[in-house]
Amino acid sequence: xxxxxTAGVRHELAEAFDLPLSRVRVVxxxxxxxxxxxxxxxxxxxxxxxxxxxxxxxxxxxxxRQEEQMDSGNRPGTWQRLxxxxxxxxxxxxxxxxxxxxxxIALGAGIGNFAQALYTxxxxxxSQYDVFINAGPGCAMRAPGNxxxxxxxxxxxxELAERLSIDPLALRDRIDPSxxxxxxxxxxxxxxxWQRRHAPGTDPGPVKRGLGVAQSLWGANVQINSxxxxxxxxxxxxxxxxxxxxxxxxxxxxxxxxxxEVFGLRPEDITVRIGDTEFPAGGPSxxxxxxxxxxxxxxxxxxxxxxxxxxxxxxxxxxxxxxxxARDGRILVRDDPRRGLRFGEGCALLRTDRISAVAARSDxxxxxxxxxxxxxxxxxxxxxxxxxxxxxxxxxxxxRVERVVAVQDCGRPINPLQLESQVQGGVLMGLSFxxxxxxxxxxxxxxxxxxxxxxxxxxxxxxxxxxxxVLLENYLGNSATDAYGIAEPSNIATAPAIANAVYNAIGVxxxxxxxxxxxxxxxxxxxxxxxxxx
Amino acid sequence: MNRFAWASARTVSEAAAxxxxxxxxxxxxxxxxxxxxxxxxxxxxxxxxxxxxxxxLLSPKKVVSLNEIPGLDSIVAEPAxxxxxxxxxxxxxxxxxxxxxxRYPALTDAVRGSASPQIRNVATLGGNLLQRPRCWxxxxxxxxxxxxxxxxxxxxxxxxxxxxxxxxxxxxIVHPSTAATVLVALGASVxxxxxxxxxxxxxxxxFFVSPDRDIQRENDLRSQEILxxxxxxxxxxxxxxxxxxxxxxxxxDWPLADVAVLLELSxxxxxxxxxxxxxxxxxxxxxxxxxxxxxxxxxxxDIAAREAAHAALDGATPLSNNAYKLPMFEALxxxxxxxxxxxx
Numbered sequence: 001x002x003x004x005x006t007a008g009v010r011h012e013l014a015e016a017f018d019l020p021l022s023r024v025r026v027v028x029x030x031x032x033x034x035x036x037x038x039x040x041x042x043x044x045x046x047x048x049x050x051x052x053x054x055x056x057x058x059x060x061x062x063x064x065r066q067e068e069q070m071d072s073g074n075r076p077g078t079w080q081r082l083x084x085x086x087x088x089x090x091x092x093x094x095x096x097x098x099x100x101x102x103x104x105i106a107l108g109a110g111i112g113n114f115a116q117a118l119y120t121x122x123x124x125x126x127s128q129y130d131v132f133i134n135a136g137p138g139c140a141m142r143a144p145g146n147x148x149x150x151x152x153x154x155x156x157x158x159e160l161a162e163r164l165s166i167d168p169l170a171l172r173d174r175i176d177p178s179x180x181x182x183x184x185x186x187x188x189x190x191x192x193x194w195q196r197r198h199a200p201g202t203d204p205g206p207v208k209r210g211l212g213v214a215q216s217l218w219g220a221n222v223q224i225n226s227x228x229x230x231x232x233x234x235x236x237x238x239x240x241x242x243x244x245x246x247x248x249x250x251x252x253x254x255x256x257x258x259x260x261e262v263f264g265l266r267p268e269d270i271t272v273r274i275g276d277t278e279f280p281a282g283g284p285s286x287x288x289x290x291x292x293x294x295x296x297x298x299x300x301x302x303x304x305x306x307x308x309x310x311x312x313x314x315x316x317x318x319x320x321x322x323x324x325x326a327r328d329g330r331i332l333v334r335d336d337p338r339r340g341l342r343f344g345e346g347c348a349l350l351r352t353d354r355i356s357a358v359a360a361r362s363d364x365x366x367x368x369x370x371x372x373x374x375x376x377x378x379x380x381x382x383x384x385x386x387x388x389x390x391x392x393x394x395x396x397x398x399x400r401v402e403r404v405v406a407v408q409d410c411g412r413p414i415n416p417l418q419l420e421s422q423v424q425g426g427v428l429m430g431l432s433f434x435x436x437x438x439x440x441x442x443x444x445x446x447x448x449x450x451x452x453x454x455x456x457x458x459x460x461x462x463x464x465x466x467x468x469x470v471l472l473e474n475y476l477g478n479s480a481t482d483a484y485g486i487a488e489p490s491n492i493a494t495a496p497a498i499a500n501a502v503y504n505a506i507g508v509x510x511x512x513x514x515x516x517x518x519x520x521x522x523x524x525x526x527x528x529x530x531x532x533x534x
Numbered sequence: 535m536n537r538f539a540w541a542s543a544r545t546v547s548e549a550a551a552x553x554x555x556x557x558x559x560x561x562x563x564x565x566x567x568x569x570x571x572x573x574x575x576x577x578x579x580x581x582x583x584x585x586x587x588x589x590x591l592l593s594p595k596k597v598v599s600l601n602e603i604p605g606l607d608s609i610v611a612e613p614a615x616x617x618x619x620x621x622x623x624x625x626x627x628x629x630x631x632x633x634x635x636x637r638y639p640a641l642t643d644a645v646r647g648s649a650s651p652q653i654r655n656v657a658t659l660g661g662n663l664l665q666r667p668r669c670w671x672x673x674x675x676x677x678x679x680x681x682x683x684x685x686x687x688x689x690x691x692x693x694x695x696x697x698x699x700x701x702x703x704x705x706x707i708v709h710p711s712t713a714a715t716v717l718v719a720l721g722a723s724v725x726x727x728x729x730x731x732x733x734x735x736x737x738x739x740x741f742f743v744s745p746d747r748d749i750q751r752e753n754d755l756r757s758q759e760i761l762x763x764x765x766x767x768x769x770x771x772x773x774x775x776x777x778x779x780x781x782x783x784x785x786x787d788w789p790l791a792d793v794a795v796l797l798e799l800s801x802x803x804x805x806x807x808x809x810x811x812x813x814x815x816x817x818x819x820x821x822x823x824x825x826x827x828x829x830x831x832x833x834x835x836d837i838a839a840r841e842a843a844h845a846a847l848d849g850a851t852p853l854s855n856n857a858y859k860l861p862m863f864e865a866l867x868x869x870x871x872x873x874x875x876x877x878x
Binding site: 206393395396397398400435436440441442443444445447449450454455457459460461462463516517518521522526527528529 | 691
């Protein structure tokens with residue numbers, strides 16, 4: 001099944017069909033993305049299983065593009081009104097948020113706690129309403145709540161900065177309590193060349209450039225119910241097993257890295273077996289929690305198996321097991337590294353063909369901020385700061401994003417290449433959200449008229465800016481790997497950074513997504529009245 | 535997609551004889567329409583045809599491929615300076631053709647900027663000119679619109695941001711071919727061959743059919759007739775040409791507006807004749823006659839281009855969501871005129 005949570009779907013199936021957990025097996029081989037839409041079994045999953053049980057045969061359920069757009073969930077739309085009170089020095093006195101959102105025939109159109117949690121403010125009030133409409137259901141979409149929430153809030157802060165005649169970065173230095181983001185602002189400002197930023201709309205000529213900034217905030221999520229098994233065989237093969245699934249971000253590679261490090265082996269020496277509920281339950285691949293949840297137990301399980309291996313090797317080397325270390329494919333005596341065994345020689349000493357250990361995710365060392373069932377939230381938040389440079393053609397209304405600098409933090413980066421790739425994906429999705437993506441519903445019938453990739457617009461190669469990713473390594477010492485997620489945090493700041501850059505370019509603010517040529521020309525007052533010309 | 539029989543024609547007359555209907559009439563559902571279950575249609579690159587089949591907008595009994603007919607995929611540079619382009623020439627090979635690039639840079643710019651590399655490798659020029667419109671109501675089975683034999687246009691009162699700003703009182707489609715915008719400016723004509731071997735040659739500009747003439751087809755292709763060549767006349771002496779397309783995206787997007795300009799400049803730099811054609815503006819490629827008149831006899835400078843661009847939008851009747859096309863076209867017409875004039 002194509003799902004972001006094999007173990008969760010097993011639970012749902014067991015409940016839906018009244019089966020013991022042991023009788024349900026969920027396997028996911030590869031997944032073509034998910035971004036929240038494959039978080040649970042869904043009606044489609046339940047229907048396929050029900051049909052299969054009746055037919056006593058495999059059932060394959062595929063939605064075509066139109067059905068996918070109609071039935072399987074969209075990012076909810078929102079309308080937001082923000083009011084912010086501030087003193088002349090920039091310090092905030094009150095924030096008031098009113099939002100109406102719609103997830104069609106479903107719930108979940110709120111915009112999260114972004115406006116409340118990002119900045120220090122003594123007074124806050126919010127009312128968020130869900131409105132039902134006759135349209136397909138909403139569903140989670142990369143940083144649900146916070147991505148649309150940031151679109152409103154980070155533009156409001158930009159507006160406030162201008163009203164107070166304070167640089168947007170200086171204002172944030174005053175109101176943002178995060179030392180991490182302060183450093184991210186400093187790094188990003190230097191990279192983008194913030195000192196080049198001019199007053200809004202002051203470029204000569206029809207094509208005007210601008211710089212903008214926005215910030216990201218996301219909880220550091222952890223799944224408690226998350227485990228790994230590590231096995232060592234007598235022939236020196238090493239396996240790591242978990243039901244955790246690879247949504248395309250490379251958790252398999254990360255698990256191999258973590259386990260290999262413990263054994264003093266290379267990542268390619270480790271066999272990774274994931275995406276199958278026959279293995280210990282891994283966490284879900286949503287909420288940016290996969291790496292934070294599954295790498296600490298992998299490291300712990302590997303360490304435990306290594307201790308078993310050391311006990312056998314210690315007899316052969318005639319030293320206490322506690323004196324042994326594993327490094328460069330060898331098991332060595334710590335204080336006399338000339339003495340030792342090759343890793344394979346050590347494994348050959350095992351009494352049985354296979355030894356193994358299972359470990360589960362322990363609590364963060366300082367405890368969690370809160371815990372709800374299997375899910376927990378770490379004490380610190382995740383975030384990032386993004387800067388955008390845009391060019392706006394004021395005659396055609398076309399916005400081009402030329403450059404994005406994304407400075408992000410995620411605890412300890414385990415695989416920087418994969419992280420950078422994920423941040424680039426977050427930026428690209430944010431760009432499409434800002435400029436292109438629009439579910440056009442026919443006002444008379446409620447039918448989506450652009451349910452295909454020809455008319456539903458997404459950024460292509462020609463629309464892709466230069467993206468510079470900076471990873472701020474933020475060591476916290478909270479778990480065995482100290483890793484947290486980056487998927488959603490990297491998506492939140494992009495769209496408002498682009499919107500703020502558009503404002504800086506043309507001096508007119510666009511408050512709706514997508515910022516189409518029609519919207520830009522309308523904001524600039526360049527569209528004649530409907531009657532046309534004669 | 536329905537089941538259909540597959541045939542591969544070996545000659546033009548075989549293909550023409552097999553093509554019992556045009557795609558347009560095969561898609562029309564009305565009491566007096568032919569029985570759709572008995573139709574056979576021809577396939578060139580299949581880019582548009584497969585979409586129509588998959589969306590269940592077209593259910594032919596038989597699909598006849600033109601792929602194995604020899605000679606339809608060549609580009610011949612004629613000694614007099616013109617170009618004869620086979621209908622099966624792909625957009626990619628036309629865009630890369632050295633003679634085409636040298637003689638008609640506006641044409642090769644237009645095809646190189648259309649669709650995506652993957653589509654350009656398969657899509658043919660013939661299919662591009664004959665493709666059905668992209669109106670999203672027309673493309674959805676749920677909306678039985680005028681162009682499919684129904685009684686309503688859903689776009690005029692509905693979602694019409696990508697629709698026509700001219701000639702849009704009955705049906706507001708825009709003609710989907712970007713190549714057509716340039717080919718009309720260049721004075722190209724099409725060669726149509728019947729099953730009996732009769733050949734007629736029609737100026738491309740006259741080949742396209744506006745809704746007031748017939749709302750159910752975009753061109754004058756007849757049943758049992760194959761588009762066998764596109765003739766592009768030699769560029770006139772002193773010709774300067776350009777084409778610009780403005781999409782919302784730079785990659786893989788339909789134009790919101792596109793403009794082709796052909797100027798014939800005297801040795802003194804005066805414009806003796808101008809062709810200014812607007813794409814994505816009307817149900818057929820639209821000649822901006824008033825703009826052409828502004829330029830004729832004048833030196834083409836910024837002021838003349840600006841006046842012509844303003845005149846190009848005379849008579850526009852934008853719909854509820856597409857008045858943004860007016861300033862966009864005005865900018866694009868001016869820029870394309872200046873780009874053409876500056877070209878050597």
